[in-house]
Amino acid sequence: MAIPKEGKNSFSRTTLADVARESGFSPSTISIVLNEAPISKYVAAKTKEHIRAVAKRLDYRPDAFGRSLRKRRSHTIGVMIFDISDPFCTLILQGIEKHLHPTEFLPFIVDAHNQREQFERYLAMLLEYRVEGLIVVANWLFIDIETLSELERHRVPTVLVGSEMRSGPLGSVLVNNEQGGYLALQHLYSLGHRKIAFIRGPRPLWDSSRRWDGVLRFASEVGLKMPKKWVVELTGSSESNSSFDEGRTLTRAMLERDPDFTALLAFDDLTAFGAIRALRTFGRRVPDDCSVLGFDDVPYAALYNPSLSTVRQPMEKMGSIAVERILHEIQQAGEIARSKGRVDLLPPEVVQRESTASVGQPGKNSPKNHGKKRLP
Amino acid sequence: MAIPKEGKNSFSRTTLADVARESGFSPSTISIVLNEAPISKYVAAKTKEHIRAVAKRLDYRPDAFGRSLRKRRSHTIGVMIFDISDPFCTLILQGIEKHLHPTEFLPFIVDAHNQREQFERYLAMLLEYRVEGLIVVANWLFIDIETLSELERHRVPTVLVGSEMRSGPLGSVLVNNEQGGYLALQHLYSLGHRKIAFIRGPRPLWDSSRRWDGVLRFASEVGLKMPKKWVVELTGSSESNSSFDEGRTLTRAMLERDPDFTALLAFDDLTAFGAIRALRTFGRRVPDDCSVLGFDDVPYAALYNPSLSTVRQPMEKMGSIAVERILHEIQQAGEIARSKGRVDLLPPEVVQRESTASVGQPGKNSPKNHGKKRLP
């Protein structure tokens, strides 16, 4: 019966000791060479070469657990997403990854599916994995203030992106919602619209109120009237496409009440999509009969039919700034008083596409009349 | 000067030894109790209670590195995504997570951003983290056959989802593309369409060819003519929205060549969106003047204007089946001959929405004429 040369069973991987045995040097030397530690400059060039060759031949891969245990460092940043199927979150995530890529840190991504139970389970797990920092990517749904406050108890630097806690110790990075609301209404107003319908965000949501504040500020500056019949409010269920459905039904309700508005300002892009659907079903063309403006600029906004004018949140930028702040906090680790609770507000930007047009010349952005003719 | 009671510096976390010291029992006992190991039934109830209380008071969390090192198990499944901003991948990912949730395994998600370099870097990392299984979620872009073949070298059970390797040792889970192509054309044909334009997928792509095979099979069964002027092909760049842009330009080209087709079959939903945009710009209404059928059923298909009829891939199901297979392979670990290279083909399903209609009665699915009137 053939006995394996090594005492190791055939299932375990090649370890540092294997490389040591095979190359004739001690584990220490192997480790020093393979990590290019400072002292490795004293190791003979020939030795280095030999060790590297053997390591490669045996397909040696250092064990992350052994290493992290000894070094007391995980080299990972936890990234908690609230809903990975939300394109808003996805874009932020991409910003995070892009910015984390050139660093020594690896993102450890978990998706809480908008559920508190999962949030807590994954949080516990991230802490067990000794993440050195934590980025929480919150969409606008269901931010449980209590749960998030607990984050500070753990000594892990944390930053919240995409949403804000009114009063908390957590730093956050998000768009300037107040300014966004202001710019949104300004855009419609400057196109000549005066009869404007509004679908505002759910009232309990802090960020949503800020956005609405901006709308109100502009309205009061120019003395725009906002009749109640044309102001409705999302409820904010956590269902995935709820804002589309709500946008549709609320718009239909407003149309049936009084269809005389020439523009509609939606809380976000999905709501806008729902509104456009309702308008079309009602027989109104966008933008010819009614302009629609969204908020966020999710990737599909540009692909929609018609392409959606919207107020853009710089999502990738938000992700990369969050990373910068986390890295900064990690470096400072407790040294100077942390820039805790700091809030970064990024400027939004109006992106005009096809769904909004001047009230005077509605055809400006509309499709050209090749082939078929449309009647005036 | 006050000296800390424990020899530990204030930065390190509470460890098993801390709980042991504080509770007066040995680390062994703590571990046994906290893990509810089989022998823990011999531990006095009072002791258990006490230990649990102390652990809670000190906010003790076991260190994943220490634990995994000793147990030689990571309890993680690597999930490699090729592009997390692709809703196709995202839905599969959700299926994976949902199915993994009740198990003892945690997903370790990484996003390769369609880049080979990142794929390899993350793969190496996953191996260092000793993932016990690996799920590769491939979108239809840029699957590098070589790179994937290397996966089998590592002894980690691997399954590929969303795409297929023509000949390889890797198992895969994907939709039956041939059948999907067949059903797609069947759908349009059964609505009475005979003049159909096609945007097929990139020829080098295996999955794309299978889909096309299905189209051809149906066409030959019913003797449908497919003039060259109405058959175009995507190039398959890895740009994010390339298939939208290509769908648009290719459709425009076909329209300019001969706009007389009554239906268009697109390679996927994004291509269909592009086609719809081009049709509208050209002055043709969907579905009144031309039906459009997509493939995939991404979440936005239902929200599009008009909502998109499409051939649905059961993406969540694909994710959960992939998980099942991985768990199975992990259990069997080398025992019986693995079900290597097995390919699961899931049935696609036609979802009819607004973008396709009978050639005879185009208004069937079109918007109701409230308020404004549209001329016949």
Add this chain to the structure above:
DNA sequence: CTTTCCTATTGAATCGTTTGAAAGATGGTG
């Protein structure tokens, strides 16, 4: 009285890696 069994707990080795201190070489200097 010895043996066996049960209960309750602990000792000590081990997982794979890193790292500060130390130990061998080698050669030059006083």
Add this chain to the structure above:
DNA sequence: CACCATCTTTCAAACGATTCAATAGGAAAG
């Protein structure tokens, strides 16, 4: 030859948890 400086390599102790084997007190059985 003793001493030092400079290279080159290794020893051995961690990191935090798990687990097999062992201890020890008793009770029950033979």
